[in-house]
Amino acid sequence: MLLRHTPEKITERKSLTINPAKTCQPIGAMYASLGIQGCLPHSHGSQGCCAYHRSTLTRHYKEPVSASTSSFTEGASVFGGQANMLQSITNIFSVYDPEVIAVHTTCLSETIGDDLPQITKKAKTEGKIPEGKSVISASTPSYVGSHITGFSNMVKSMAMVAEQTGKKNRKVNIIPGWVEPADMEEIKRIVKTIGVESILFPDTSGVLNGPLSGEYAMFPKGGTTMDELRSTGDSIGTLALGEWCSADAARWLDKSCHVPCSVLDMPFGLMATDRFIDALRIIAGVTIPEEIVNERGQLVDMISDMHQYLYQRKVALVGDPDQLISMTEFLVSLDMHPVHIVTGTPGKKFEKRIREITKDMPYEVNVKAGGDMFLLHQWIKNEPVDLLIGNTYCKYIARDEDIPYVRWGFPILDRQGHQYFPTVGYKGGLRLLEKILGELMDRIDRDATEQKFELVL
Numbered sequence: 001m002l003l004r005h006t007p008e009k010i011t012e013r014k015s016l017t018i019n020p021a022k023t024c025q026p027i028g029a030m031y032a033s034l035g036i037q038g039c040l041p042h043s044h045g046s047q048g049c050c051a052y053h054r055s056t057l058t059r060h061y062k063e064p065v066s067a068s069t070s071s072f073t074e075g076a077s078v079f080g081g082q083a084n085m086l087q088s089i090t091n092i093f094s095v096y097d098p099e100v101i102a103v104h105t106t107c108l109s110e111t112i113g114d115d116l117p118q119i120t121k122k123a124k125t126e127g128k129i130p131e132g133k134s135v136i137s138a139s140t141p142s143y144v145g146s147h148i149t150g151f152s153n154m155v156k157s158m159a160m161v162a163e164q165t166g167k168k169n170r171k172v173n174i175i176p177g178w179v180e181p182a183d184m185e186e187i188k189r190i191v192k193t194i195g196v197e198s199i200l201f202p203d204t205s206g207v208l209n210g211p212l213s214g215e216y217a218m219f220p221k222g223g224t225t226m227d228e229l230r231s232t233g234d235s236i237g238t239l240a241l242g243e244w245c246s247a248d249a250a251r252w253l254d255k256s257c258h259v260p261c262s263v264l265d266m267p268f269g270l271m272a273t274d275r276f277i278d279a280l281r282i283i284a285g286v287t288i289p290e291e292i293v294n295e296r297g298q299l300v301d302m303i304s305d306m307h308q309y310l311y312q313r314k315v316a317l318v319g320d321p322d323q324l325i326s327m328t329e330f331l332v333s334l335d336m337h338p339v340h341i342v343t344g345t346p347g348k349k350f351e352k353r354i355r356e357i358t359k360d361m362p363y364e365v366n367v368k369a370g371g372d373m374f375l376l377h378q379w380i381k382n383e384p385v386d387l388l389i390g391n392t393y394c395k396y397i398a399r400d401e402d403i404p405y406v407r408w409g410f411p412i413l414d415r416q417g418h419q420y421f422p423t424v425g426y427k428g429g430l431r432l433l434e435k436i437l438g439e440l441m442d443r444i445d446r447d448a449t450e451q452k453f454e455l456v457l
């Protein structure tokens with residue numbers, strides 16, 4: 001009973017968050033930066049922030065995450081960190097030699113009001129940025145939004161390096177949003193199978209799920225190259241997966257470089273994947289290849305075979321908005337009942353969207369944007385569920401309330417596999433379903449009497 005003090009009675013709270021369902025903006029910016037080839041993320045603030053962000057990503061991805069910091073001390077905290085950042089740029093290019101430095105701010109540098117574009121311009125004027133190398137930056141104050149906001153801000157900064165040569169490259173920009181490296185790999189496979197030429201950004205596959213080769217590479221081979229990012233301005237269109245993670249970058253490309261964009265849901269589950277595949281089909285002007293049709297058929301087959309175990313099971317969910325929207329739709333399509341849904345990222349649009357998706361369910365769903373896991377726990381105490389889906393922090397609720405629990409989302413600190421096995425697309429849908437069914441069936445086995453303990457379920 002680790003959360004034994006969580007009361008059943010829900011009282012209005014406006015100024016207090018307990019067990020947040022989000023983390024801070026720079027973590028998202030740092031993750032996005034790692035999806036650029038040869039990039040060193042740089043944290044403009046104190047060492048403590050940078051250490052926290054690196055360690056959170058390292059614990060989730062089980063890979064060493066390198067990032068540098070402006071190392072603010074008292075002087076920079078009072079007078080601003082321009083001198084620190086200029087010195088950092090010089091040191092980083094001379095010691096580590098990255099292709100690009102992606103700088104994000106922290107609460108401290110934002111509160112002082114450091115102007116990153118101005119400092120970067122000064123670094124360029126003073127010749128601190130070597131020829132052919134780049135510095136990009138994003139403003140990521142952590143007292144606004146969440147890690148998803150930081151991710152989105154950095155992805156938009158990537159889009160802002162786009163150039164227009166006047167000659168189209170016949171490629172489609174695909175902005176995958178905050179998904180696992182394995183998901184990015186899977187998106188690339190699907191896109192290639194359908195026959196669409198693409199630029200995926202960011203792309204952390206090969207960076208945060210690379211092999212153990214016996215040799216340390218400061219900058220692994222994966223990631224979107226700066227040349228590809230520049231070329232996004234010449235693409236024929238952009239598919240942005242996720243309103244919260246990817247839309248800002250796509251709309252910026254649309255507005256500034258006239259690259260038309262469509263904002264889709266992240267392709268988790270059957271229907272969101274259908275829409276993604278259909279969008280690719282239209283772009284490529286082809287019929288869907290048999291390989292993809294078969295994958296869809298396998299997912300539909302498993303859904304119909306196992307429907308009896310899923311029907312009307314109540315689910316509580318916590319995570320990030322784009323992921324939760326697609327997952328809720330998937331659960332509804334399985335005839336499951338998502339009843340409590342919380343994201344730590346603020347935005348009333350999220351609540352509206354979830355209500356639309358669940359409108360045909362027999363009762364109204366509890367949904368909160370900008371909520372916390374304390375509230376989720378209270379909802380569960382008032383209306384128990386059969387399954388909990390969320391990040392590692394859910395394990396306390398799952399243990400206290402004795403609920404089957406699927407780890408999915410960010411961060412997952414106590415299990416492996418999320419970097420290697422995708423949950424996007426039809427194949428990813430199979431994996432999600434396998435995880436859900438595994439938990440539900442383990443519970444049936446655990447609770448069965450000896451007479452009802454079945455070999456075949």
Ligand code: SF4
Binds near residue numbers: 026049
């Ligand atoms: S001070 Fe701000 S940026 Fe740094 S770790 Fe805390 S919330 Fe994140």
